[in-house]
Amino acid sequence: MVEQPFECPLCAGQGADPFLDLRDEMTGGETQYALVRCRHCGLLRLHPAPDAPTLAAAYRSDYAPHTRRGLSGWAKGRLEGRSVRQLWALFGPPRRVLDVGCATGELLVRIRAAGNPDVFGIEPGAEAAAVARRRGLPVILGTLDDARLQAESVDTVIMSHTLEHVADPLLTLREVARVLRPGGALVLWLPNASSVEARVLGRYWIGYDAPRHVTTFTVATLSQALLSAGLDVDSVRHEAVGLEWAWGLRLWLRRRAPSVERVLRRFHVPLIVAATPLALIGALTQRSGRIRVIARKPA
């Protein structure tokens, strides 16, 4: 039984069942975080939700998405470049594009370089936001709610690995729906818990990433959240990226054979490439650990 009463931020239902006990595998911490499953809609949440000091400590200045050094950054850059080309109909001019949780602004820089100067970001991490601003990007420091944007003022909203971090995802999606112009699009990248990766890697699946990932979605719970926010699901794409297998192996080894993991760290990118056939299984069976979802505000 879960000790504190649980009220689901997605369906407002009461009560949840234990799903998985997690630790911060990225830092190797021993603190336990309980991932629970809503009895009514199946939403996965950390419960109790981590408090502000815990989260502040969990986003240290070396938080990987905010640094992206070396080959790993290069690999992510390649993926982003491909996405920008594929989604140019949503990212290109005359559209006004907002990246919520833009980190250091990599994706916005790519969109700007590809020919659309009308881009801006929102980022709660002060150091990451400062890097993005030094690149000449307009960035609002804080959350989407803090920003108080004008209604119907944005054509495309990007949330790349952001929604799983926010305190109240339904509230955030409703704010996205408010700022989008009718017919505008939301492009989401996020982990999918109804995946081969989550099933096989269990607590070492990077998609759980406690305590930073407060909510973990499945295709079903995400679709419900989007519909509740007034957005229509346009497409769900299961991506084949070996990254989660590479991280799963490394995080598993980190607990058992740290010296082996330290060696493997240098081979992170070859490991991702080697794991791509495994990732293809998830993608081909529509059970990938990493999904790209496009939703639209009705015109």
Ligand SMILES: [Zn+2]
């Ligand atoms: Zn629920």
